[in-house]
Amino acid sequence: MFEQMTIKDFTDILSTKEPVPGGGGASGLCAGVGMALGSMVANLTSGKKKYAAYQKEIEEILEKAEKIRAELLDGMNRDAEAFEPLSKAYGLPKETPEQIAAREEVLAGALLDASNAPLALMAKILEAMALMERLSEIGSKLAISDVGVGAQLLLASLKGASLNVYINTNLMKDRALAESLNKKANRMIMQGEMLTQVTYERVLKTIQ
Amino acid sequence: MFEQMTIKDFTDILSTKEPVPGGGGASGLCAGVGMALGSMVANLTSGKKKYAAYQKEIEEILEKAEKIRAELLDGMNRDAEAFEPLSKAYGLPKETPEQIAAREEVLAGALLDASNAPLALMAKILEAMALMERLSEIGSKLAISDVGVGAQLLLASLKGASLNVYINTNLMKDRALAESLNKKANRMIMQGEMLTQVTYERVLKTIQ
Numbered sequence: 001m002f003e004q005m006t007i008k009d010f011t012d013i014l015s016t017k018e019p020v021p022g023g024g025g026a027s028g029l030c031a032g033v034g035m036a037l038g039s040m041v042a043n044l045t046s047g048k049k050k051y052a053a054y055q056k057e058i059e060e061i062l063e064k065a066e067k068i069r070a071e072l073l074d075g076m077n078r079d080a081e082a083f084e085p086l087s088k089a090y091g092l093p094k095e096t097p098e099q100i101a102a103r104e105e106v107l108a109g110a111l112l113d114a115s116n117a118p119l120a121l122m123a124k125i126l127e128a129m130a131l132m133e134r135l136s137e138i139g140s141k142l143a144i145s146d147v148g149v150g151a152q153l154l155l156a157s158l159k160g161a162s163l164n165v166y167i168n169t170n171l172m173k174d175r176a177l178a179e180s181l182n183k184k185a186n187r188m189i190m191q192g193e194m195l196t197q198v199t200y201e202r203v204l205k206t207i208q
Numbered sequence: 209m210f211e212q213m214t215i216k217d218f219t220d221i222l223s224t225k226e227p228v229p230g231g232g233g234a235s236g237l238c239a240g241v242g243m244a245l246g247s248m249v250a251n252l253t254s255g256k257k258k259y260a261a262y263q264k265e266i267e268e269i270l271e272k273a274e275k276i277r278a279e280l281l282d283g284m285n286r287d288a289e290a291f292e293p294l295s296k297a298y299g300l301p302k303e304t305p306e307q308i309a310a311r312e313e314v315l316a317g318a319l320l321d322a323s324n325a326p327l328a329l330m331a332k333i334l335e336a337m338a339l340m341e342r343l344s345e346i347g348s349k350l351a352i353s354d355v356g357v358g359a360q361l362l363l364a365s366l367k368g369a370s371l372n373v374y375i376n377t378n379l380m381k382d383r384a385l386a387e388s389l390n391k392k393a394n395r396m397i398m399q400g401e402m403l404t405q406v407t408y409e410r411v412l413k414t415i416q
Contacts, residue, residue: 008211015247023357030238039223145375149231149368156364160357166415167353
């Protein structure tokens, strides 16, 4: 859906008050762009004599990167899908005790879904980051700067998605559940920061 | 030009061996997406009683953000424009001493242009970051996470653009010129990191 919009139209609607796309959709998009740079580097490496020893691995990376990119871009749609029930839940009546109880239950479920969508995106971004880390080692040195750009875009998207976890867990009544989801997000942020640091330092060392 | 492509088509071509778009175009795109999130927050703040004291400033930010977003997205095109002469320069003949001298001169000019394009993008990204920093103070708290996402995407784009400075200055014969351009990029990275840290910490404090 969103991936069929032009860049102009997508950023136009992103800039408006419309509830979706928002930060979650922006994170999915830029993560997909980051992964596309990984595919580009793999394509520029594939078939080159200098990297012949890694040809098979490069082909495997390329195949994975193509799949992950489609999933990251689809994250834009999943974020929107998770948001709708949440905004509906807020609109439920809360006059009688029964209505309040029913609303609480629907809201709890919607908040969990709205937290799980960015958590799933984060897990997918980590897969992308692992490919970038490997490409910083075995990818064509002529395209090493593109590995660095992709790695940074993935890290920004990871952090962006984590914010969408926190805003939703923040509103949960079940604090134990909220804390366990926050911990998941925090752990992925740490992993992502470490992976990106390794990748980026390797890139800078090569081009500076 | 690139902004009229669908997200699907843009990431498809980005992932191929085609020389453009590359890391520079990806940085321009994601910076534009980051700035669009700034406009979104300004739009969600505008007209709200709670933020009436800042209404005029919010309108000014919105006007600037719209302009900056268009310029950031246009950075995708400018990056491509700067790349073409560079790849042509590399193709110039270098058989005779005259040809070598002529090629050196054209190449030096093309490398300077290819460094100035990402430097101009970086300067524009810093303008966007300053708006995000202010929005983290006076923007609607309901949309504060989107300020955080936008700020991270802008920082990633700033770092991404800097890599395109370094790869080009790296190839310059005039080392004094190369060093002065690198210093410009380094200074902007430092400014951007400081600005983003202020913005992001404010966002995390609000939502965590």
